[in-house]
Every structure is written in structure tokens, then in C-alpha cells.
Amino acid sequence: xxxxxxxxxxxxxxxxxxxxxxxxxxxxxxxxxxxxxxxxxxxxxxxxxxxxxxxxxxxxxxxxxxxxxxxxxxxxxxxxxxxxxxxxxxxxxxxxxxxxxxxxxxxxxxxxxxxxxxxxxxxxxxxxxxxxxxxxxxxxxxxxxxxxxxxxxxxxxxxxxxxxxxxxxxxxxxxxxxxxxxxxxxxxxxxxxxxxxxxxxxxxxxxxxxxxxxxxxxxxxxxxxxxxxxxxxxxxxxxxxxxxxxxxxxxxxxxxxxxxxxxxxxxxxxxxxxxxxxxxxxxxxxxxxxxxxxx
Amino acid sequence: xxxxxxxxxxxxxxxxxxxxxxxxxxxxxxxxxxxxxxxxxxxxxxxxxxxxxxxxxxxxxxxxxxxxxxxxxxxxxxxxxxxxxxxxxxxxxxxxxxxxxxxxxxxxxxxxxxxxxxxxxxxxxxxxxxxxxxxxxxxxxxxxxxxxxxxxxxxxxxxxxxxxxxxxxxxxxxxxxxxxxxxxxxxxxxxxxxxxxxxxxxxxxxxxxxxxxxxxxxxxxxxxxxxxxxxxxxxxxxxxxxxxxxxxxxxxxxxxxxxxxxxxxxxxxxxxxxxxxxxxxxxxxxxxxxxxx
Numbered sequence: 001x002x003x004x005x006x007x008x009x010x011x012x013x014x015x016x017x018x019x020x021x022x023x024x025x026x027x028x029x030x031x032x033x034x035x036x037x038x039x040x041x042x043x044x045x046x047x048x049x050x051x052x053x054x055x056x057x058x059x060x061x062x063x064x065x066x067x068x069x070x071x072x073x074x075x076x077x078x079x080x081x082x083x084x085x086x087x088x089x090x091x092x093x094x095x096x097x098x099x100x101x102x103x104x105x106x107x108x109x110x111x112x113x114x115x116x117x118x119x120x121x122x123x124x125x126x127x128x129x130x131x132x133x134x135x136x137x138x139x140x141x142x143x144x145x146x147x148x149x150x151x152x153x154x155x156x157x158x159x160x161x162x163x164x165x166x167x168x169x170x171x172x173x174x175x176x177x178x179x180x181x182x183x184x185x186x187x188x189x190x191x192x193x194x195x196x197x198x199x200x201x202x203x204x205x206x207x208x209x210x211x212x213x214x215x216x217x218x219x220x221x222x223x224x225x226x227x228x229x230x231x232x233x234x235x236x237x238x239x240x241x242x243x244x245x246x247x248x249x250x251x252x253x254x255x256x257x258x259x260x261x262x263x264x265x266x267x268x269x270x271x272x273x274x275x276x277x278x279x280x281x282x283x284x285x286x287x288x289x290x291x292x293x294x295x
Numbered sequence: 296x297x298x299x300x301x302x303x304x305x306x307x308x309x310x311x312x313x314x315x316x317x318x319x320x321x322x323x324x325x326x327x328x329x330x331x332x333x334x335x336x337x338x339x340x341x342x343x344x345x346x347x348x349x350x351x352x353x354x355x356x357x358x359x360x361x362x363x364x365x366x367x368x369x370x371x372x373x374x375x376x377x378x379x380x381x382x383x384x385x386x387x388x389x390x391x392x393x394x395x396x397x398x399x400x401x402x403x404x405x406x407x408x409x410x411x412x413x414x415x416x417x418x419x420x421x422x423x424x425x426x427x428x429x430x431x432x433x434x435x436x437x438x439x440x441x442x443x444x445x446x447x448x449x450x451x452x453x454x455x456x457x458x459x460x461x462x463x464x465x466x467x468x469x470x471x472x473x474x475x476x477x478x479x480x481x482x483x484x485x486x487x488x489x490x491x492x493x494x495x496x497x498x499x500x501x502x503x504x505x506x507x508x509x510x511x512x513x514x515x516x517x518x519x520x521x522x523x524x525x526x527x528x529x530x531x532x533x534x535x536x537x538x539x540x541x542x543x544x545x546x547x548x549x550x551x552x553x554x555x556x557x558x559x560x561x562x563x564x565x566x567x568x569x570x571x572x573x574x575x576x577x578x579x580x581x582x583x584x585x586x587x588x
């Protein structure tokens with residue numbers, strides 16, 4: 001009996017001790033006032049910028065492939081594609097060389113799981129919403145995104161110019177995307193949205209006709225209709241979104257309260273002011289001007 | 296798990312009567328103390344577990360991410376309506392599984408060299424469908440068959456999801472039935488044949504009724520497994536069942552509490568079923584002991 005208690009008490013002590021050690025000393029974000037010199041940054045690995053993204057990654061966000069990459073085509077190390085180019089631009093602004101940018105694989109779900117992260121930030125087209133910001137820390141937005149509808153010619157969704165016309169159609173989107181929330185909460189078709197684990201499954205459903213249309217972000221919509229399903233076309237784009245009052249934006253995600261975000265935001269602001277962010281966008285993302293708006 | 300034959304459970308026969316009584320008293324005393332120790336150690340264990348979890352440095356964040364009352368309330372209505380889809384799927388599938396699997400098991404038990412091809416077919420079926428991941432069967436039927444563009448073939452995701460579940464679970468359940476059929480003593484069949492029943496009749500009226508009664512607990516076990524695997528059908532897209540609804544909420548809000556609502560609903564169905572299984576096991580044991588006596 002006494003032995004049992006002793007063992008349990010010991011266990012408790014050991015656990016408590018471990019917990020004590022693990023506890024991260026959390027500096028207050030924003031209150032740092034520290035400079036954003038490369039050497040004074042609080043990084044996951046000193047001297048390198050560790051960036052996470054999902055595997056696989058998709059064009060136009062990532063393009064080009066590198067042989068010795070854990071990613072098949074495309075690989076984030078290529079420096080090609082909007083998000084890859086942006087990451088290297090941010091790194092350069094902070095004083096890192098290209099070799100000091102290390103990419104690690106991290107699934108979408110894991111980016112918002114509680115607990116310490118083994119990277120500095122994650123970049124994978126994640127839309128900023130106030131609710132999500134309770135679980136992670138977002139950088140400033142780096143891309144203003146609109147949702148768009150794609151459909152095969154002849155589908156009931158193909159000629160739509162208003163959301164009213166979409167009520168009777170069967171629409172689908174990928175899980176975790178704001179496109180899905182947009183269908184359910186803004187368009188509100190008679191049939192609930194079909195939900196797919198990835199864009200490949202959604203494309204399969206679009207081609208087989210089990211859905212009439214698919215809602216994705218506009219750059220992805222351009223890529224799908226240009227390269228992957230040439231028979232499909234972009235029906236139009238939507239202006240407002242479900243959860244964000246103003247313009248929907250993509251942001252980098254950090255572990256909640258990671259102070260590094262201050263310096264990354266400075267870098268993003270610098271890239272915006274110098275016009276470099278716009279140049280990267282012009283280089284990798286198609287012009288969106290000729291796409292009709294579905295009101 | 297093995298039952299029975301625990302040393303000290305019964306009186307050692309080779310002891311003289313006086314020592315046997317003392318042995319029994321000793322056992323009783325140990326039993327009382329055992330219960331006390333079990334209670335205290337359970338309480339201590341739970342207390343330590345709770346203290347360790349709650350005092351861990353990340354607990355506040357974990358509680359926020361997994362046990363948030365506000366998110367639970369916000370996500371539950373959609374999850375509840377999704378669960379109705381699960382219920383429909385597993386009720387329909389279970390009825391079909393019970394029939395199809397019995398057919399497979401009976402085919403496998405039909406004696407005679409003429410029926411060898413049938414027996415072989417049933418064996419191959421079971422081997423194959425127990426081995427293939429359920430997800431692949433669902434994808435193959437749900438995406439593959441409608442893509443064939445055949446006239447008159449349904450293209451509903453739910454339809455093909457249920458078909459896939461029936462195919463896979465029938466393979467498991469056929470083995471459960473078979474173990475039941477093989478557990479019936481050969482003398483039963485011999486007696487039936489000697490009464491003038493045909494091969495088929497002895498199977499139909501003597502062997503199978505006894506076999507099925509004997510395997511009801513493992514059948515319910517597979518039923519519970521089937522209930523949870525209905526969530527896999529969501530991969531086809533248009534089936535918005537409970538786990539999918541939880542996932543939709545979770546990926547939208549970056550909060551995991553919604554899964555808790557789905558778990559609760561599955562457990563609410565599973566626990567009564569588990570107790571019902573226990574009841575059936577007890578009843579079956581009682582009946583067998585009555586027969587033996």
C-alpha cells in the first residue's frame with residue numbers, strides 16, 4: 001500500500017518536473033521592441049528560417065521542382081510560384097540567404113493544433129479570420145483573395161451571373177477552405193455543399209458530373225481551368241466572403257503568440273512599400289481583371 | 296482474454312479439511328482487502344492523472360482547443376443532423392450485412408465435392424474483402440462506378456458507400472457466422488441426418504439456429520465497428536455525416552471541440568449496445584448451464 005503511494009507520488013513529481021522544464025518562457029508579443037536584425041530574431045533554429053508547408057503543394061502557389069526535395073513536383077525550394085517566391089523575399093529582407101531557408105512538411109490540421117511548433121511559420125494559402133486568430137497568430141495579409149466558381153460548359157452553374165441562379169445547383173469545395181463556408185453561408189443552395197478532402201477529389205466529382213460547380217480561390221481556379229481541366233472555365237468571382245467583414249486575405253500562421261510575427265510583418269510591409277510584393281504577384285498569379293463578378 | 300482456471304479460485308482438494316477452511320478465510324480476507332486497495336488506487340491514479348494534465352504548461356491551450364463549451368454549442372446542431380445520416384447508413388448496411396454474410400458462411404459450410412467451386416469462391420471473397428482497406432473499396436465504388444457512365448446505375452454517394460460497407464463487413468461477419476457453425480458439435484448434424492433431414496434441412500433447422508444464437512455477442516461487436524466506419528463514406532463528398540460536419544467546423548474555426556460532439560453521439564449508441572451484448576452473453580450462459588444441469 002505504502003509502496004503504491006510512494007510510486008504514484010514519485011510519478012507525479014517526475015511529471016511535474018518535466019512539465020516545468022518544458023514550459024516555454026513566453027515573451028510578450030509586440031512588447032519586445034527588439035530590432036529585427038537576423039541575429040536577434042527568436043527562431044526555431046538559430047541562423048535559419050524554418051518554414052512549413054503541406055506536402056504536396058500546388059501551383060500557382062508553388063511551381064518548379066528541385067531534385068533533392070522531399071516534395072515531388074512542385075517543390076517549395078524552387079523559389080518559383082507565388083508563395084515560394086514570397087517566402088524567399090521575406091527571408092532576404094530579414095537578411096537570410098536562400099540556403100538559410102529550410103522547408104519542413106506540415107499538414108493543414110497540424111498548423112493550428114495547440115502546442116509548440118517545430119518551425120517558425122507556415123505558408124499554405126490560409127485565410128485570416130477572427131475566429132481562427134484565437135488559435136494561431138496570423139501575420140498581416142500577404143494576398144487579397146477572392147473566391148471563384150468553376151464549372152464545365154453546359155452545367156447548370158455555367159452561365160450564372162447572380163447567386164440566386166446558383167440556388168438550385170449542386171456545388172462543392174475542399175474541406176477547410178473559405179470556399180466551402182462561402183457556399184454554406186452565403187450562397188446557401190438547396191443542396192448542402194459537397195465536401196472533398198482535396199482538390200483532386202473535387203475535380204474528379206466535377207468531371208464525373210456529381211457536382212455542377214466548384215468554389216476555389218481565384219488563382220487556383222485559373223490554374224485548374226488552364227491546365228488540369230481545360231473543359232472547365234471560370235464562371236465568375238465572388239466579392240464578399242462569409243466570415244471576414246472586409247477583404248479576405250491570406251496570412252502566414254505562427255504558433256499562438258510567437259513574437260517573431262512582429263519582424264515578419266515588418267518585412268511584409270517593406271515588400272509592400274517597395275512594390276516587390278506586387279511584382280511577385282504579377283509574375284506568378286494571373287490577372288484577375290476580366291473575370292465577371294457574381295453578385 | 297482467457298477466463299477461468301485462476302489459481303486459488305477453487306479449493307485445493309489435496310488439503311485436509313481444517314486447513315481448507317483456513318484457506319477459505321484467508322481468501323475472503325484477501326478479497327476484502329483487495330477491493331479496498333482497488334478503490335483507493337483507482338482514486339489516487341485518477342487524481343494524479345487529473346493533477347498532471349491540468350497543471351501541465353499547455354493545459355490552458357489544450358482545453359481551449361478541445362474542450363471549449365462555446366464551440367461545442369456552435370457545432371453540435373450540424374453534427375447532430377449529420378449523425379442521422381450515420382444512423383441511416385449503419386442501419387441499412389447492418390441488415391444487408393447480416394443476410395449476405397450468413398449466405399457466405401452457409402455456402403462455405405455446405406459439404407460435398409460438387410460444391411467445391413462455391414466454397415472456394417466464398418473463401419476467396421472473405422480473404423479479399425477482409426484484406427482491402429475499407430477506404431479503397433469506398434473510393435473504388437463511389438468514384439469508379441459512376442465514372443463508367445452506365446445506364447440505370449445509381450450515382451448516389453450514399454448508395455455506393457453503403458454497398459462498400461456491406462461488401463467489407465460481410466467478409467468479417469461471415470467468419471463470425473462460420474465460427475458459430477463450426478462450434479456446433481458434429482453429432483447434431485449426424486442426429487439430424489439420422490432423423491431423415493436432408494443436408495440442407497439439417498443446416499437450416501438444426502445447425503444455423505444454434506450457431507447464430509451463439510455468435511450474437513461478436514456480431515454486435517462488428518456492428519459497433521460498422522457504425523464508426525460509416526464516417527469513411529464522407530470521403531466521397533456529398534455525404535455529410537457527423538464526423539465530416541465536425542471536421543468542417545474544426546477546419547473552419549481552428550478548434551477541435553466539434554469532434555467531441557461527434558464522439559459523444561457515437562458513444563451514446565455504443566454503450567447501450569455493449570450493455571445489451573453483456574445481457575445476451577449472460578442469458579446464453581444461463582441457458583447453457585440450465586441445459587447442462
